[in-house]
Amino acid sequence: MAETKDRSAKWRYLQQFFFFGIVRLSMLLIALALGGILLYIIINGIGAISWEFITKPPTNSMTKGGIMPALLGTVYLTLGAIAVGLPLGIISAIYLTEYARQGLVVRIIRIGINCLAGVPSVVFGLFGLGFFVVFLNFGSSILAGSLTLGFLILPTIIGASEEALKAVPQTFREASLALGVSKWQTTLRIVLPAALPGIMTGSILGIGRAAGETAPIMFTAAAFFTAKLPSSIFDEVMALPYHIYVLATAGTNIEQTRPLQYGTVLVLVALVLGIDLIAIVIRSRMRKRKRW
DSSP states (O other): OHHHHHHHHHHHHHHHHHHHHHHHHHHHHHHHHHHHHHHHHHHHHGGGOOHHHHHSOEETTTTEEOOHHHHHHHHHHHHHHHHHHHHHHHHHHHIIIIISOOSHHHHHHHHHHHHHHTSOHHHHHHHHIIIIIIISOOOSSHHHHHHHHHHHHHHHHHHHHHHHHHHSOHHHHHHHHHTTOOHHHHIIIIIHHHHHHHHHHHHHHHHHHHHHOOHHHHHHTBOSOOSSOOOSTTSOBOOHHHHHHIIIIIOSOTTTTHHHHHHHHHHHHHHHHHHHHHHHHHHHHHHHHHHO
16 A cells, blocks of 8 residues: 555656656747847847947938937837827726626627737738728828737737736725725725736737837838938838838848848847836836735
């Protein structure tokens, strides 16, 4: 009997060791792949990085100069997407989680949201072109691009916000309502602050996607080249993802611009990581405040 138990324990230990070994190997392979990509980009792009590269516009048919208009355009479009997608996503998640009567209609809405999360970005670009650019007559502009990117990241934010709201213990709501606090005040002052760190996690994923998308802004906001900086939300802009595409595929001297291509990719990766880092810091501070 004792031998049987020992064999069973050893078998469970071997299974656990094998399973965790696969997990560790998978993590190692992912880390190596990511590290290899970043190292390749850094090695090929670091030589193009300079103060002039960051602060000057492209010159000589975009074979020289810098990326300042494209960098600012990406920042404008990303901030616009956050301004559109984040409030709409959080409000939608609050309604679906806290107020909507759970039933067939809500299940259909959630299925639709999940389907939208898997729709290719080029479809959102064509939607933005048809609705914002043509139908609403916004033209190719920061406004049209920001709205399109906002709708692109909306399913991600809604899904993450719903999960964060559901993770808040039901006792928080019950205790607040028992003290005579209204449903809206309970949601605004108790449930939402407790869920904000989780909501920020989903927002980080959305922000990274918005900053790196090419197809949506190609149809709605991005210009092949413009020497002037935008003066309003109705102006078109250059953007780093589309600028990389132009340098790599549509330029007249593709090989000559190869260092600029990798330098632009490096700046875009750094920009996305920087925005994500800011969001992570905000999330960490919210969690510390929540503990206190």
